[in-house]
Structures are given as C-alpha cells and as structure tokens.
Amino acid sequence: MTVAETQGTEPADLAAGTEIDEYILDHGVFKGGMSTLRTATNSVGKKVMIKFFLQETSYQREVTSLLALQEAESKNIISLIDYFEAEEEDEWFPQSVIVLELGIVSLQLWAHGKRPVSEVYLKPILLDILGGLESMYAAGLVHCDLKPGNIMQFACPGREQGVWKLIDFDCACKVGQPVRGLTLDYCAPEVLHATRAGKSLMATHALDMFSCGQIIHWMAASTPIWGKEEATDAVMAHMLCQDSELSIFSSTFTQLPVYHLVVELLRKDPAKRLTLKALQKKSYFQSTLDTRVVSDLLKQRLAIEDIDTDEDEEGGAGTVMIPEENDSIFINFSRYVRHRGLRRIWSTNGWGRQISRDTLVESLKNYLAADTTALEAVDGFMDEFLPLSSEEDSRNATGDPVTIERVNQAFPKIASKCQLGSWILHQVHLKSQSRIYM
Incomplete structure (x- = not known):
C-alpha cells in the first residue's frame, strides 16, 4: 500500500508495510508533542526513523538546524538521511517529513533504574553531550529543549556503550532569535521570567548550559533537585523564579567535582553560568583518570x-x-x-x-x-x-x-x-x- 492510497490517515495509524517513497513502515510508533515517529526500512534493508511534523514551523526549524549541523559531521548529532516537504502531496503524505538514522534508546529510558548513574558511564555520556553542543554552538545554534529524552544512544564500532547524540531540533534556533518550546523541568529561569512578563526571550547558549546542569544533576545526584521525582509544574516554576539559588547538596553526589559543575551550571543569573568552553576546561573533563578508579580513590585513604x-x-x-x-x-x-x-x-x-x-x-x-x-x-x-x-x-x-x-x-x-x-x-x-x- 502506498501513501497515496491512505490519504486522511494519521501517521500513527498507517499500517505496517505502507510504502513512503523508498521506505516501508514498520510497526514502531512513537508520538511526541509536535510530531509522530515511525520506524521504517529503506530499499537496501537499513532501519531508519521517519518523523512526521504537525507544524510546518517545527519542520523548518529542524531541517534548517540539521542541514547546518550535517556539514560539521559531528559524531554527537543525529544524522539526517532524507527530507520531504508537504507540497509534494501528489506522491507524499500531506505532512512535512524527515528521515533520520535509527537510535537504540533515549537517555531518559536508559537511565531508568540506573540513577545515580555509575561513574563508569557518567563522564563518557557527558563528553558526548558536550561534543554535540560544541557542534551546535560552532553553527551559531541553540538547542532550546535539551533534556534526557532528546539525547539518544546509537551503535558505534569500537565503543561498547555506543555513542550519545543530540536529537529533536524542532525548537532549535539561531542565537538571538526568539525562544519557543522548552520543557519546564530543564528550562532556565530567565525563560519563565520572560513568559510571565509577556516578553520574548532571545536565545543564548546560556539556556542550554542551564539545561545541561539539570541533566547532570538528574543523572548524578541521589535526590531529585525538585525534592521529589514527580514535582508539579507549579512547584518547579516557583523554585525557578525564586531569587535564591536552587538547593544543591554535595552529600547527594559521589564525586565532589561533579557537584561543583552542577552548582556553576545552575546559576540563575545567566551571566554567572558556566560557558561551554569553561566547562570543557574543568579538571573533571581534562583528567585522564579512568572513572572506575575515582570510586576507589574516594573509598580509601592512600x-x-x-x-x-x-x-x-x-x-x-x-x-x-x-x-x-x-x-x-x-x-x-x-x-x-x-x-x-x-x-x-x-x-x-x-x-x-x-x-x-x-x-x-x-x-x-x-x-x-x-x-x-x-x-x-x-x-x-x-x-x-x-x-x-x-x-x-x-x-x-x-x-x-x-x-x-x-x-x-x-x-x-x-x-x-x-x-x-x-x-x-x-x-x-x-x-x-x-x-x-x-
């Protein structure tokens, strides 16, 4: 069955086996806030992910960002394989669509039951995240919705744990453009202040750095930053908008250097927040010490x-x-x-x-x-x-x-x-x- 024979059917309801250009849909279906994802197989048997967009603006943001990032050939940015625009209605489903490489699991799902994440895995994951951000910033882009669900593990020859890549760029924009989207759990306080004042906030790299601090805390701390795992939006908004800094306790971290990274990344004043360049220079990331040794250093007097x-x-x-x-x-x-x-x-x-x-x-x-x-x-x-x-x-x-x-x-x-x-x-x-x- 071709797409032309399924006009009016929602992407999630398309039957497995439906042909979309050179791609054949599989059974996998994942629904997001602004898109629907379907697993598929191309003409040479390679598994891919097809993303159907609900809004043209989201499609344009993602395609524009991914095309710019593909030129950098970053190993920490998801690969764009193909894209089709909605005006190709005579042959195509009447929604804008992109085709992406297929990942294994999101950081959100991978970390379930593993938090706080072992030191063996923590630093390699963080280095991959920073690698993705470095590519984005070199292209003058801000992710604007950095969170565990938008970081995915992919297979990588020679790396048992694979490689982690940034995904979902439908909220991304150039530095200085108005911010849209963001997830409350991981957004910077200046976003909320601007929203409450009815003003537009221009994107800066500091937004992503605050989100990065939230991700590190979420991965490395034994206690959620909001006090409990499922805090309400009202509680999170109140804590973010308070003048005082977020309460972060060193006792909840197994590594003191990681605690200090989080404190410096989660400064409410964006001017005082760690930049990516400063973060990469921290001794925690410069150290050649195997992360498995760190635990031993902390558990014995030498x-x-x-x-x-x-x-x-x-x-x-x-x-x-x-x-x-x-x-x-x-x-x-x-x-x-x-x-x-x-x-x-x-x-x-x-x-x-x-x-x-x-x-x-x-x-x-x-x-x-x-x-x-x-x-x-x-x-x-x-x-x-x-x-x-x-x-x-x-x-x-x-x-x-x-x-x-x-x-x-x-x-x-x-x-x-x-x-x-x-x-x-x-x-x-x-x-x-x-x-x-x-």
Missing part, C-alpha cells in the same frame, strides 16, 4: 607505603634517598617529585630539596587559574595535607619549608593518573567523607 615505588618512565624516583643540597654540584631535585604534573612545576621553577609553603601555594594557584573549582579547594587541601608545622610558623607561613618528602605524601605517584586539580578535589572530598568510609 597511605604512602601502599604506592608502587618503581621508577616511572619520566625518571621519577620511588623510595630512593633524596640527596641533601650541595652548592658544589648540580642536583636535579625535580626528578624526585613523584607526581608528574607537579614535577614539571618543580623543574620549571628550578626548586631545590625544599620550597617555602607560600611559594608552593602560589605556584599551584597559578597553575590552576583556569580551574576555578580546584583553585578554591587549594587552601583547604594545603591545610589538611601540607599543614603548617607549628603555631609559630602559622604566624609566618613563608618560613615554613615544604620538603619533597612531604610533597610526595600529599601528591603520591598514583595521583599522576589524573590532573592536579582533580587530585586536589578528590582528596578534599575524600577527607569530608572519611566518617562514612572509615
């Missing part, structure tokens, strides 16, 4: 005697004797510093066997200047893991020497698996959780 003391490929020493300073010969003391990142700082500054505590603090803060979350944790880390040696020295911190031995206790060799900022944040969080894990 004593110096437990660290592997073999020399590494960069020449750092294990439990070798550190020589005393000798004015008559040159000694490269940086090679005795175990943490690779800190070793580079030590070498660049040409430090000897010991350095003043203030100088070390200043150098760490300069090194972490771009990572504001880790930067704020430096003083607490130093107080806990490299404290002043006496009350007298506390009145004159510059006179308190920090030896390489003490530095190696605070920054052991195993910490080289992650960025300095990540290690500092993990250790501060570990200390705060010691009552739980001890």
Whole structure:
C-alpha cells in the first residue's frame, strides 16, 4: 500500500508495510508533542526513523538546524538521511517529513533504574553531550529543549556503550532569535521570567548550559533537585523564579567535582553560568583518570607505603634517598617529585630539596587559574595535607619549608593518573567523607 492510497490517515495509524517513497513502515510508533515517529526500512534493508511534523514551523526549524549541523559531521548529532516537504502531496503524505538514522534508546529510558548513574558511564555520556553542543554552538545554534529524552544512544564500532547524540531540533534556533518550546523541568529561569512578563526571550547558549546542569544533576545526584521525582509544574516554576539559588547538596553526589559543575551550571543569573568552553576546561573533563578508579580513590585513604615505588618512565624516583643540597654540584631535585604534573612545576621553577609553603601555594594557584573549582579547594587541601608545622610558623607561613618528602605524601605517584586539580578535589572530598568510609 502506498501513501497515496491512505490519504486522511494519521501517521500513527498507517499500517505496517505502507510504502513512503523508498521506505516501508514498520510497526514502531512513537508520538511526541509536535510530531509522530515511525520506524521504517529503506530499499537496501537499513532501519531508519521517519518523523512526521504537525507544524510546518517545527519542520523548518529542524531541517534548517540539521542541514547546518550535517556539514560539521559531528559524531554527537543525529544524522539526517532524507527530507520531504508537504507540497509534494501528489506522491507524499500531506505532512512535512524527515528521515533520520535509527537510535537504540533515549537517555531518559536508559537511565531508568540506573540513577545515580555509575561513574563508569557518567563522564563518557557527558563528553558526548558536550561534543554535540560544541557542534551546535560552532553553527551559531541553540538547542532550546535539551533534556534526557532528546539525547539518544546509537551503535558505534569500537565503543561498547555506543555513542550519545543530540536529537529533536524542532525548537532549535539561531542565537538571538526568539525562544519557543522548552520543557519546564530543564528550562532556565530567565525563560519563565520572560513568559510571565509577556516578553520574548532571545536565545543564548546560556539556556542550554542551564539545561545541561539539570541533566547532570538528574543523572548524578541521589535526590531529585525538585525534592521529589514527580514535582508539579507549579512547584518547579516557583523554585525557578525564586531569587535564591536552587538547593544543591554535595552529600547527594559521589564525586565532589561533579557537584561543583552542577552548582556553576545552575546559576540563575545567566551571566554567572558556566560557558561551554569553561566547562570543557574543568579538571573533571581534562583528567585522564579512568572513572572506575575515582570510586576507589574516594573509598580509601592512600597511605604512602601502599604506592608502587618503581621508577616511572619520566625518571621519577620511588623510595630512593633524596640527596641533601650541595652548592658544589648540580642536583636535579625535580626528578624526585613523584607526581608528574607537579614535577614539571618543580623543574620549571628550578626548586631545590625544599620550597617555602607560600611559594608552593602560589605556584599551584597559578597553575590552576583556569580551574576555578580546584583553585578554591587549594587552601583547604594545603591545610589538611601540607599543614603548617607549628603555631609559630602559622604566624609566618613563608618560613615554613615544604620538603619533597612531604610533597610526595600529599601528591603520591598514583595521583599522576589524573590532573592536579582533580587530585586536589578528590582528596578534599575524600577527607569530608572519611566518617562514612572509615
């Protein structure tokens, strides 16, 4: 049966086997607010998704956005295969239609029963989401309806967990265009303020960043941000429109760095909200540490005697004797510093066997200047893991020497698996959780 023989039939009611151009409809039917989705098979047996639009404006938004994004060839944006416009009524169903690659499952469904999402999966998913947003922003686009239901998993060779892509661009628009759509659970407060005032809000990337913060909280926190899983629209609107920031508790996160990301993304003032570029520079995303290791770091105190003391490929020493300073010969003391990142700082500054505590603090803060979350944790880390040696020295911190031995206790060799900022944040969080894990 062809579409021409089914005029007047709703897309959801079209029988399996109906031919639409080179596509044959399957049994799969999914209904959304502005469209109907049908699974289908093309002429060479490939499974696809056909999307029927209820409104021409939604169709135009999605096609325009997808055509612009296909040029970027992003691995984190759904692929547009084909599209047909409503005026082709003599051969086509009298609705605008697009044909998309077929995904596996939405993040909304995938995360059911898995929240809070394990650290093994969390970072890879977030990196894919950021990859999709990066492609959108390079094209000058704002998604405007970023939520778990609009993020989908697709098969990907070489990746057991597949790849996650942004989908549903029928609310997307260029930066500076009026915002339409949005889902209350994930929309930024400025959208509600504008709606209540009867004004149009122009799209900015800050809208998506707030939604991104909501998604991360939804995935990573043990307690819903609204207080309960199914909050009413009235409750959500009230919380979003209050002057005070949303209540976000570090105790509901297994990783302190993730908590800090959420806090900075969910600032109600869009000018204070993290940008995508700043978010990507955070030590949590820059770290090469396997996410499966993070949990272990948080659940045990790493004593110096437990660290592997073999020399590494960069020449750092294990439990070798550190020589005393000798004015008559040159000694490269940086090679005795175990943490690779800190070793580079030590070498660049040409430090000897010991350095003043203030100088070390200043150098760490300069090194972490771009990572504001880790930067704020430096003083607490130093107080806990490299404290002043006496009350007298506390009145004159510059006179308190920090030896390489003490530095190696605070920054052991195993910490080289992650960025300095990540290690500092993990250790501060570990200390705060010691009552739980001890």
